[in-house]
Amino acid sequence: MKFIGIIPARYQSTRFPGKPLVLLNNKPVIQWVYENVSKILDDVWVATDDERIFRAVESFGGRAVYTSADHQSGTDRCAEAARKISETMAFDVVVNIQGDEPFIRTEQIERICSCFDSKEVEIATLIKPVTDLTELHNPNRPKVVVNKNMEALLFSRSTIPYVRGSKPEEWLGKTQFFSHIGMYAYRADILQELTKLLVGKLEQAESLEQLRWLENGYRIKTAITEFETIGIDTPEDLAAAQAMIG
DSSP states (O other): OEEEEEEEEESSOOOSSGGGGGGEEEHHHHHHHHHHHHTTSEEEEESSSSSHHHHHHHTTTTOOOOOOOOOSSSSHHHHHHHHHHHHHHHHHHHEEOOOOOOTOOHHHHHHHGGGGGGGOOOOOEEEEEOHHHHTTTTTTTTTEOOOOOSSSEEEEEEEESSSTTTTTGGGGGGOOOOEEEEEEEHHHHHHHHHHOOOOOHHHHHHHOOOOHHHTTTEEEEEEEOOOOOOOOSSSHHHHHHHHHHO
């Protein structure tokens, strides 16, 4: 089975324009991501609508593919890139990798790819055990509940499951909670199907794209990671990342 990684990368960003190209230890953030995932995936591509990003990727020896500027999500951009890449190579699974997470670990890629050891898996994503009350009740950190087969039942910005009969500050000691790590992998044909789905009611309510897939009957396999992802969303995030590596 062949896995390829696609890194959607836009230049425009409300909070931090041009963030794929900002330097972290004299190396663009997008290069950090690319080099980390290239250690384990068969092929890696950056999908972008911006010439500056395209040229930067080529300058460090990476592969890039142009995509439309009109995509509403990284999934849509991945799907277009996958269609173009499929004209010159065959692959089975696409791993959608965030372009602003320079410290992504190879272990995380391994975990998400391992989900496809089962032929029944259509989509896979990562989840992380919640150990902190602030994270547990943070609406910007979506939570997920899973069934006994580790398939996602529901994602929500609310704290799920609700622990009846206990105070919220006691919930961590009552049951297991998982937060969602926003990395996805899809079988190549499933990825194309997902882009044709209409926005559903749950997605509109929560502003979580993966709910559209669940509403339409797709199954999402989850794998547990103990590692937190660190995104570069603001100049402050960049300063914190620089401080981490010295």
